[in-house]
Amino acid sequence: MDFPLANRRVLVFTGDVYEDLELWYPKLRLIEAGATVVVAGERAGGVYAGKHGYPCVADAALADMRAADFDGLVVPGGFMPDKLRRDAHLLQLVRDFAAAEKLVAAICHGGWIPISAGVYRGVRVTGSPGIKDDLVNAGAIWEDAPVVVDRHFVSSRKPDDLPDFCRAILEVMQRR
Numbered sequence: 681m682d683f684p685l686a687n688r689r690v691l692v693f694t695g696d697v698y699e700d701l702e703l704w705y706p707k708l709r710l711i712e713a714g715a716t717v718v719v720a721g722e723r724a725g726g727v728y729a730g731k732h733g734y735p736c737v738a739d740a741a742l743a744d745m746r747a748a749d750f751d752g753l754v755v756p757g758g759f760m761p762d763k764l765r766r767d768a769h770l771l772q773l774v775r776d777f778a779a780a781e782k783l784v785a786a787i788c789h790g791g792w793i794p795i796s797a798g799v800y801r802g803v804r805v806t807g808s809p810g811i812k813d814d815l816v817n818a819g820a821i822w823e824d825a826p827v828v829v830d831r832h833f834v835s836s837r838k839p840d841d842l843p844d845f846c847r848a849i850l851e852v853m854q855r856r
Contacts, residue, residue, distance in 0.1 A: 684850065685715035685854070686714035689751055690783070691718050691754070693742070693756065693761075693764060694728050694736045695722065696763070698731065699731050699757045699788055702757050702790065702839060704734070706849060710754075719737075722742060728760075730758065746776070747780060748780075751782060752783030752784075754783075757789035758789060761793045765796035771798075774793055774794055774797035783849065785835070785852075787836040788807060788808040791805060791835060792811060804820070804823055804830040805822065806826075827841060827844040
């Protein structure tokens with residue numbers, strides 16, 4: 681069996697009202713590729729309900745996370761990003777991933793978090809059409825496409841784009 685991401689660690693954010701598919705599909709795809717995935721929420725062991733009711737138990741607390749311990753970051757959408765982007769530690773964490781040129785992948789409304797972290801200026805991205813203006817106003821270069829890859833940044837628009845999103849995540853992580 682081929683495990684192209686063996687010995688790689690990926691952080692995934694969770695919180696109440698995350699988009700179920702946008703968390704679980706990348707998480708399971710990364711595990712399938714051999715990566716260790718750590719899901720972090722406000723509390724380690726906290727149980728968070730997805731938009732469609734699927735629960736997610738956080739492996740770790742966001743406050744304990746450091747970019748140096750991971751090779752990449754995945755930010756699911758839903759309404760969760762709107763609350764999490766108010767956390768100063770989380771925003772610094774995203775900045776640290778971006779500064780180290782590690783994967784920063786966001787789908788749908790997940791783009792709100794890199795926007796608030798200030799890491800999208802001059803970056804080609806896509807996201808939910810509902811946050812297009814936010815992305816543009818943050819200095820991002822908007823594209824309406826299933827997936828956009830700009831260096832170590834990967835972005836997609838919606839759950840239907842998850843196959844393209846995950847393929848791009850794997851490609852970016854394998855070249856780093």
